[in-house]
Amino acid sequence: MHAARALVAGNWKMHKTIAESTTFVRALLALAPDFDGVDAVIFPPFTALGAVGEALAGSRLGMGGQTMGDTDFGACTGEISPLMLLDCGARWVILGHSEQRANCCETDAGVNRKVHVALRLGITPIVAVGESAADHAAGRTHSHVVTQITAAFDGVTAADVARCIVAYEPIWAIGTGLSDSPPAANNVMAQIRGSVAGLEQTRILYGGSVKPDNIGAFVAQPHIDGALVGGASLGAQSFADLMANARASAAR
Numbered sequence: 001m002h003a004a005r006a007l008v009a010g011n012w013k014m015h016k017t018i019a020e021s022t023t024f025v026r027a028l029l030a031l032a033p034d035f036d037g038v039d040a041v042i043f044p045p046f047t048a049l050g051a052v053g054e055a056l057a058g059s060r061l062g063m064g065g066q067t068m069g070d071t072d073f074g075a076c077t078g079e080i081s082p083l084m085l086l087d088c089g090a091r092w093v094i095l096g097h098s099e100q101r102a103n104c105c106e107t108d109a110g111v112n113r114k115v116h117v118a119l120r121l122g123i124t125p126i127v128a129v130g131e132s133a134a135d136h137a138a139g140r141t142h143s144h145v146v147t148q149i150t151a152a153f154d155g156v157t158a159a160d161v162a163r164c165i166v167a168y169e170p171i172w173a174i175g176t177g178l179s180d181s182p183p184a185a186n187n188v189m190a191q192i193r194g195s196v197a198g199l200e201q202t203r204i205l206y207g208g209s210v211k212p213d214n215i216g217a218f219v220a221q222p223h224i225d226g227a228l229v230g231g232a233s234l235g236a237q238s239f240a241d242l243m244a245n246a247r248a249s250a251a252r
C-alpha cells in the first residue's frame, strides 16, 4: 500500500493552443475524475496558462509551468518569472526536464537555484532526472540519477525536500514507446529515495511512454507514486483514464 496518493502529471510540451487547452480542461472536468482518490496536475505551454488558470479555477486540477527562470524578475529575454507563473494561477513547475537540459542549457546548478526559488515562493517543483541510452547501456543509470538528485537538492532541508516531487524519466523512454520495465524503474526509485534526506517522504513519478494501459503496472510498484506523461496526443478521456487506472493501482 502506498503512503501517498498517486499523482498524474500531464506535460503538454509544445502542444495545444489556448482554445485547445481550455477545451481539454472543460472536457476533463466534465468527465468528473475522482479527485478524492488521485491528484492531477497539467503543464500547458506558457501562452495558455492564463486561460487554463481561469478554466480550472475552483476545481482540484492543478496547473504548473514547464520551466521557469531562477530569479523573480530581471533582464532575461524569453524567460518566465516564477512570479508570472503564480500570477496565472500556476502552483507547480517542472525543473530539469531532459528536453530543457538538452536544448535550453539547463544545468544541475540551475535546477538547484530554481528549486530554492520555487520553495521560497510556495511553488511545488517536480524535479526531473534520467539517464541517456548510452549511460543506461553502460550501467551508469544509478550513479547518473543520484548525481542529478543530490545536485538538485543541495542546501535544501529535509523538510523542504519532502515538499517536492521527483520524476525519474529515462531519456531513452521519453516519446519512444520504449517504457522502462516497472520493476527496473522501481529499483532506480529506491536508489533515488535513499540518496537525500527527505526523499523517503517525497512522491516519485515515473515518466517515459506511460499510457493508460501501463500506468497501473508502474504505480503498483512500492516506490512509484504516479506518472509524468507527455502531452503530444493527450486528450481529456486519456487523461481521465490515466487518473482512474493510477488510482485503482495505488489503492491495492
Ligand code: PGA
Pocket: 011, 169, 173, 174, 175, 176, 207, 208, 209, 210, 228, 229, 230, 231, 232
Ligand atoms: P512521454 O513524455 O510520455 O511522451 O514519453 C514524458 C515526458 O517527457 O515528461
